[in-house]
Amino acid sequence: MKSEKISELTTNRLSVYLRCLNLLADAGIKTISSQALADQFNLNSAQIRKDLAYFGEFGTRGVGYSVDELRRHLTEILGLDAPHRVGIVGAGNLGTALANYQGFAASNFTVVALFDNDREKIGRHVGPAQIPVHDVRRVARVVRDERIDVAVIAVPARVAQRVLNQVMSAGIKAVLNFAPVRLHARLGVKVKTMDLTISLESLSYYLAQPQVQCITNPRALLPYEEIAPREEQELSGK
Amino acid sequence: MKSEKISELTTNRLSVYLRCLNLLADAGIKTISSQALADQFNLNSAQIRKDLAYFGEFGTRGVGYSVDELRRHLTEILGLDAPHRVGIVGAGNLGTALANYQGFAASNFTVVALFDNDREKIGRHVGPAQIPVHDVRRVARVVRDERIDVAVIAVPARVAQRVLNQVMSAGIKAVLNFAPVRLHARLGVKVKTMDLTISLESLSYYLAQPQVQCITNPRALLPYEEIAPREEQELSGK
DNA sequence: CTCTGTGAAGTCATTCACAGCG
DNA sequence: CGCTGTGAATGACTTCACAGAG
Numbered sequence: 001m002k003s004e005k006i007s008e009l010t011t012n013r014l015s016v017y018l019r020c021l022n023l024l025a026d027a028g029i030k031t032i033s034s035q036a037l038a039d040q041f042n043l044n045s046a047q048i049r050k051d052l053a054y055f056g057e058f059g060t061r062g063v064g065y066s067v068d069e070l071r072r073h074l075t076e077i078l079g080l081d082a083p084h085r086v087g088i089v090g091a092g093n094l095g096t097a098l099a100n101y102q103g104f105a106a107s108n109f110t111v112v113a114l115f116d117n118d119r120e121k122i123g124r125h126v127g128p129a130q131i132p133v134h135d136v137r138r139v140a141r142v143v144r145d146e147r148i149d150v151a152v153i154a155v156p157a158r159v160a161q162r163v164l165n166q167v168m169s170a171g172i173k174a175v176l177n178f179a180p181v182r183l184h185a186r187l188g189v190k191v192k193t194m195d196l197t198i199s200l201e202s203l204s205y206y207l208a209q210p211q212v213q214c215i216t217n218p219r220a221l222l223p224y225e226e227i228a229p230r231e232e233q234e235l236s237g238k
Numbered sequence: 239m240k241s242e243k244i245s246e247l248t249t250n251r252l253s254v255y256l257r258c259l260n261l262l263a264d265a266g267i268k269t270i271s272s273q274a275l276a277d278q279f280n281l282n283s284a285q286i287r288k289d290l291a292y293f294g295e296f297g298t299r300g301v302g303y304s305v306d307e308l309r310r311h312l313t314e315i316l317g318l319d320a321p322h323r324v325g326i327v328g329a330g331n332l333g334t335a336l337a338n339y340q341g342f343a344a345s346n347f348t349v350v351a352l353f354d355n356d357r358e359k360i361g362r363h364v365g366p367a368q369i370p371v372h373d374v375r376r377v378a379r380v381v382r383d384e385r386i387d388v389a390v391i392a393v394p395a396r397v398a399q400r401v402l403n404q405v406m407s408a409g410i411k412a413v414l415n416f417a418p419v420r421l422h423a424r425l426g427v428k429v430k431t432m433d434l435t436i437s438l439e440s441l442s443y444y445l446a447q448p449q450v451q452c453i454t455n456p457r458a459l460l461p462y463e464e465i466a467p468r469e470e471q472e473l474s475g476k
Numbered sequence: 477c478t479c480t481g482t483g484a485a486g487t488c489a490t491t492c493a494c495a496g497c498g
Numbered sequence: 499c500g501c502t503g504t505g506a507a508t509g510a511c512t513t514c515a516c517a518g519a520g
Contacts, residue, residue, distance in 0.1 A: 007488080007489075008440060009488095009490095010489095011440055011443045012248070013438060014439075014443070015433075015435060015436045015439040016420065016436070017439065018439075019418070019419075019435070025333075026271075028277055028473070029246040033500080033501060033502085034501080034502075034505080035500095035501080041420065041423075042420075044490075044491070045493075045501095046491055046493090046504095047489090047490065049502060049504085050490085050491090050503080050504080050505060051505075052502095052503090053502085053503055057502080057503070058502095059500050059501075059502050059503080060497090060498070060501080061496080061497045061498050061502045061503085062497075062498045062500050062501050062502080063498075063500080063501070063502090064500090064501065064502085065502090066508080075508090078439050078442050078443045078446065079442040079443055079445055079446025079447075080439060080442055080448070084442060084445070092508075093335035093338045093339065094335045096331070096335070097331035097332045097334070097335035098409075100331045101331065101332070101434075103418065103434060103435060105362075105441055106435070107435060107438050107442065109438055109442075110339040132268075140378050145329075148444060150438075155378075157498080159295075163441070169494070172446075173445060174441040174442075174444055174445050175441075176437055176438065176441060180257070181437070182254065182279065182280075182339065186329060187392075190441060190445075192437045192440060192441055194432055194434070194437060195253075196339075196341060197253060197257070197341060197344070197345060197412075198254070199255045199414055200248050200342070200345050200347055200388075200414065200428060200430060201256075201316050201318065201345055201428045202246060202249055202250060202253070202430060203322075203388055203412040203413075203430055204316055204317040204318055204345065204346075204347075204412060205252070205315070205316045205386075205414075206411075206412055207251045207317055207319055207322070207387060207411060207412050207428075208315075208316065208317025208318075208429040222239070223457070225477070245511075246509095246513070248511095249490095271479060271480085272477085272479075272480075273478095273479075282478095282512075282513070284481095284512075284513055284514070284515090285484095285511095285512065285513075287479090287480060287481060287482085287483080288482075288512085288513095290481090291480085291481055295480080295481070296480095297479075297480050297481080297520050298479085298480080298519090298520070299478075299479055299480045299481085299518080299519045300478045300479050300480080300519075300520045301478080301479070301520075302478090302479065302480085302482090303480090306478080373488070442511080
């Protein structure tokens with residue numbers, strides 16, 4: 001165990017490992033080696049060991065890792081043992097979709113407030129959890145009262161920097177941004193941007209590349225089922 | 239100009255450059271040097287030049303790049319001159335939010351179909367564009383009839399791989415995945431995953447790190463405005 | 477003299493390969 | 499023996515720095 005700076009690539013992988021371990025635990029697996037973990041989820045075993053070794057010696061030589069113990073360690077390292085409270089700025093389509101998204105809970109996040117500047121929306125309550133929509137001008141107060149520590153920016157690119165400035169002023173240190181802009185944050189404030197535009201354009205680039213020779217008949221070497229799913233649901237209904 | 243493999247990091251930056259150039263063009267700027275571009279959007283000028291040089295010699299020594307010409311080149315390189323047609327699998331909160339999202343259009347993407355397995359939803363039409371919701375079992379046919387070339391996966395993690403298999407069987411080569419799972423794609427199929435869980439947990443990790451000393455009084459060195467925004471809107475209303 | 481395009485250097489990340497613990 | 503933890507080797511990406519075009 002070192003006390004170097006940990007790369008974000010490493011911490012992102014810790015999330016992946018934790019997810020895998022949860023699946024293993026559900027399947028009743030008690031112990032797993034880095035090799036087996038790598039095989040099962042196609043990861044690299046050396047990388048798993050190296051990533052984990054930054055934080056401690058969690059394994060037993062000759063045996064592997066205890067699934068449950070490693071889960072606990074990763075949960076603590078990622079700070080998922082403490083609950084987080086989320087405020088979403090922008091009560092449009094995306095903002096309300098996120099407010100209803102059940103996936104937050106698994107990581108110990110709770111959405112407690114929405115913000116907007118549209119009078120029609122302010123004062124309403126959204127979704128089954130009846131999350132209140134506040135006036136965006138009251139961000140600072142609501143952040144304090146509701147003990148919000150994570151903000152989500154779900155507003156148009158044009159106003160995203162202004163919104164970021166406001167939530168930073170309110171003392172927020174962690175922000176998830178969905179607007180397609182590169183935002184400037186103060187030191188000590190972490191912004192993660194999920195840029196749909198970049199991802200789409202990356203796919204477009206891929207499709208535009210002629211060098212990847214696609215098989216003209218897609219059925220030619222298809223090893224997958226084409227049966228209809230029986231239990232598909234919307235993302236919110238998980 | 240080489241014909242090496244282009245890294246995805248490079249193509250992602252091309253998207254960013256294009257976005258910056260669009261802003262410059264709107265501001266009436268006709269010509270810009272890599273240095274000025276880097277200063278204005280805090281990028282690295284050498285990286286800009288290197289990224290562009292993979293695709294050609296677009297600049298004029300002693301002068302810089304023509305904003306309009308470079309925009310045209312990047313648009314073509316990224317394949318944004320040809321329109322793309324998108325099908326979204328999963329007509330839940332996220333799927334319908336994406337179907338209404340106006341940001342697709344700027345990159346020449348049009349959402350033409352939704353898919354679900356919920357009888358209540360199938361046959362309906364969503365949003366102002368009245369995008370039809372199809373039975374997910376009819377993916378292959380609709381992909382063909384509607385000439386869909388990009389799929390979006392907005393279903394729970396549990397069924398995401400099955401959905402991917404189906405859209406691959408339908409001949410789709412480019413997929414944007416919102417489910418928090420690592421999906422396995424056939425050769426020749428590009429999957430981009432936007433993993434909300436990883437991003438959130440990354441923020442959680444950041445908040446859990448004690449070494450980043452946050453200023454206790456957030457107002458102490460705040461150079462930003464805290465005025466209320468006047469024109470904030472939902473993401474869909476851009 | 478300015479700014480591009482690009483080898484070379486530097487930095488960071490992944491993978492290999494093995495000593496050594498259990 | 500099997501597997502972890504880790505230096506050492508490789509590979510990838512970024513930044514430097516400058517020759518040479520305009």
